Amino acid sequence: MTTATILSAIQRHVTLTDDETAFFTSLLLPQRVRQGEMIEREGEPTRCFIFVNAGCLMTYFTDKEDVDHVIQFATTGWWTGDLHSFTKQVPSIYTTKGLADSEVWLLPKASMEQLLERVPRFERYFRIIFQNSLITQQHRIIQSYSATVDERYLQFREKYPSLEQYVPQKYIASYLGITPEFLSKVRRRLMEKS
Amino acid sequence: MTTATILSAIQRHVTLTDDETAFFTSLLLPQRVRQGEMIEREGEPTRCFIFVNAGCLMTYFTDKEDVDHVIQFATTGWWTGDLHSFTKQVPSIYTTKGLADSEVWLLPKASMEQLLERVPRFERYFRIIFQNSLITQQHRIIQSYSATVDERYLQFREKYPSLEQYVPQKYIASYLGITPEFLSKVRRRLMEKS
DNA sequence: ATAGTTTATTGAACTAGGTTAAGATCGGGG
């Protein structure tokens, strides 16, 4: 497990000196995640921010009727985790688990703080990352209010073509905010059209 | 129109020197916005990031059926605007207009860039702002997928108690992702219960 | 291979929320 992927992800947005790179990588903890294994769980404070080095994770919320709602999928090159719990160290409302055998880099809370303190360029990096996520989330809200399920499903496939191979349909349905049964109908409708 | 509000909003998250404060305020453009007046429009690149000094604005998206969908309300102390259009300078898909006579500070794109370049503390400030917004947006998505309309309406009122006085119900309905007629039913249902 | 478990499909009955249209209420300008 090398740092090549994470460093190139970062260097798409900011340029680091050798010292900064060394300091950053010294803070990272490698970890393997098995398919189905939970890496952060609901109820516990999120200890680490997570970078997916290989494989695929998903983060979901379990509501009071015990129904899971997928918040996001994260494949190679993405950061994930419960930001709220991570920053405030309150119990998380999300669970993050592997959808496939995966490798992740963990950045513990204290390390993140040191990093931002000592290397302000990382403030910039995370500012850009959060800004882009925010744009994506706003877009998702618009979609869920103004597009039909058919459109949302097609856009999902277009946007995350690699995900369908990993992700059971029931999770895609959940991400789209519908039941698996209804996604099944939508898929059939779309098949018949073409 | 003084800089007191915006400076105190910033100093809740980072501490600025006198020089930095002076430089920052030199970049701000004051502007009045009348009720109903559009300050940024769909189709044009967003020139400025907007801070609400007094009053209330709303940002909405108009879909292909010509229906408006409210993305966010912004009252005193909030930043608003189309981040995607602002950073990439592509035509905006949102319109921002005054819900009441308001005062805003405008931070033009070029000024924002200078600011981040010269005062890295602002990278930190905006990193925190975007991080908090992201948390809020994710929460909103969860809500829209797992809570009933009744619950969402009650939480909206709890979270933004000051807004109901400014905001016509049809916009609240839009923000909640329902029709004004249905919000009307919901309100009645809730009145009768209590 | 075989049984057990999880996932996907289908169909019928149901419900949350939308649509349409008609009144009721509010609010600002002459």
Add this chain to the structure above:
DNA sequence: CCCCGATCTTAACCTAGTTCAATAAACTAT
């Protein structure tokens, strides 16, 4: 002070999406 346009409410009907239940297909672990 009154009128006109915008907003809000109500009610009857309609539909996208859910629920439930039964079957089929795909994985997993013996």
